[in-house]
Amino acid sequence: MAKEIKIPQISEGVDTATISEILVSKGDKIKKDQAVIAVETDKASTEIPSAFSGTVKEIKVSEGDEVSVGDVIIILEEASEENKDSGDEKEKKEEKKEETSEEKEKKKTKDKEKKETSEEKKEGEERSADQEDVDESKDESKDEDKDEEKKKPSKKSEKDKSEDKKSLKEVYASPGVRRLARELGINIQKIEGSGDSGRITEKDVKNYKEGGGKKSGPAQPELPDFSKWGAVETKPLNNIKKITAKNVLQSWQSIPHVFQFGEADISGIETYIEDHKEKVEEAGGKLSLTAILTKVVATALHKFPMFNASIDMDKEEMILKKYVNINIAVATDEGLLVPVIKNADQKSIKDLSVEISEIAQKARDQKLSNEDMEGGNFSISNLGGIGGTNFTPIVYHPQVAILGVSRASIKPVYIDDNFEPRSILPLSLSYDHRLIDGADGASFMNWMVKALEDPYEALLG
The missing domain is CATH 2.40.50.100 (RNA polymerase II/Efflux pump adaptor protein, barrel-sandwich hybrid domain)
Structure with missing residues (x-):
């Protein structure tokens, strides 16, 4: 069979x-x-x-x-x-296995009840409910256009039905939001969601209604015909770049960003790296500034728990996380990937160095698993290996902060009545102003600078 x-x-x-x-x-x-x-x-x-x-x-x-x-x-x-x-035997088996339409409906009901216990399979149930929304919308319009349909009967092709099913799978909304759409007489398929992964919120439904049925969210401006001015080449975005584009646009539109800058004297850290790099290499890793920053940030998240949180505006509450998982941005040939270092606060700098080396290589080889990418609370983006002085990274939704790191440079620093050449590291902190105030941002940055310049003093402070 x-x-x-x-x-x-x-x-x-x-x-x-x-x-x-x-x-x-x-x-x-x-x-x-x-x-x-x-x-x-x-x-x-x-x-x-x-x-x-x-x-x-x-x-x-x-x-x-x-x-x-x-x-x-x-x-x-x-x-x-x-x-x-x-x-003959196959036919008999098929007859025994054949279910009546009533049995199939009972089976579907049981399957739905099972799905309610699994958050990962909840989307399937929601999309089924969305089909009912579309059917109700069709029933309402059918009465209004009954005479016209008699004059011009038409049937959907199998291709059209397939496209309908595909579009239904792209609709994400809670049962309450779907019910609101039905009560307002709105076809929920026509609404563009502003929530995570394109989820349609109650606000999206109301905005759609108030806008007279126009699509919610900003429209993509129409592009000119660039070929009028010269030769062009069109290439499709790969899947990573398509999703990244959607995610950063959503983050930029939904998160009010504030940027905080700082400079840390890392001359001592560079000496530490030079003195201990061989020991870490023997363990299979590379002792890098990123590994040290990961350890320092992990400690900072315990001292500043607001940076280890997420905000839920629908419920008007914050979610404070008791674990410390840190995303490390990795540039690959296919685009930017941001794998997660789990429980970074519980690992030594040597362990972090080994793990970061391994997961960065997995990212470049496109061998990251879903588990490698999920559960991060705070992100670090280190562009020091490429260059630049400062940049303002976009917060990775649903996180509330990200640390940007640029290339260190030698600068004269006034110490004990003399100028000395020191290695100065530019830092950029982006954070969600809905949850984090400017004073909190400045305090976090000041602590980071102190921890990089004098770890013992920062830990005691």
Whole structure:
């Protein structure tokens, strides 16, 4: 009997991916849990395993295709079923297995109840409810246009139905928001969400209603025809750049940024790195300024818990996190990736050096897992290896702060009635002004500078 391999829920909040590689061919015999395709999301590259053993009968996707959770990618002929039954026996089995429409409805209801216990599968239930919204909207318009439909009957093609289903999967809204849209007579599919991952909020629905049915959110300005002035080349954005563009736009629009600058004398730290780098290299890592900054920031987040938080404006509350996970920005050929160092406060500088070296290499090799990318509380972006004096990084939603680091330079510093050449590191702190005041930002930066210049004094202070 043929079995379908479908795209599973890849990770929380991720419902679409791009096929990056097909790992099997038609006619191949595969085992259960064997990887059959590789997909790329905004977070990582992931291999999708087969839920069954059998022979590949049909491959329904191609490299570069965008797929959603639940899409069929491969059809298998199960090994256990091949040449097992005669035609009559198969028919009898199929009759026994065949469910009535009533049984199917009961099964769907049970599945929904199970889904309510799993946050990761909640999106599927919401999209099903969105289908009801679309159906209600169609029923209302059907009565109004009944006469016209009689004159011009039309049927949706299978392609149109497929496109409708695809668009439904892109709608994210809570049951309360969907109910509000129904009460206001609004087709929720037409609203652009401003929440995390494009989620539609109650405010989006109200803004859409107040705007007379116009799309919420700013429109993309129309581009001119650049070819009028010279030769051009068009290249599609890869998946990482597409998601990054959406995320930074959302962060910039939703977070009121404030920027704080500072300079730290890291002459002592550079000496420390030089004295201990061989010991760290023996352990398999590279002793870097980023590793030291990660340890210093981890300590700072305990002293300034507001920077280790998130803000929920809908509930008007803050979420203070008791764990310290720090994102480290890594530049790759495909774009910017920001993997997470978990429990950074519980690790030594040597351990952090090894882990940062390993995860940065995984990022460059596109081998990050979903777990490597999730759960960060605060970000560090170090551009010192590239150059520059200062920059203002964008806060990574739903975090509330990010530290930017530029290249250190030698500057004369007045010490004990004399100018001395010292290595000065420029620091840039971006933070969410809804939660963090200017005084908090300045205090955090001052503590960071003191900790880099004299760690013992900072820890005692």
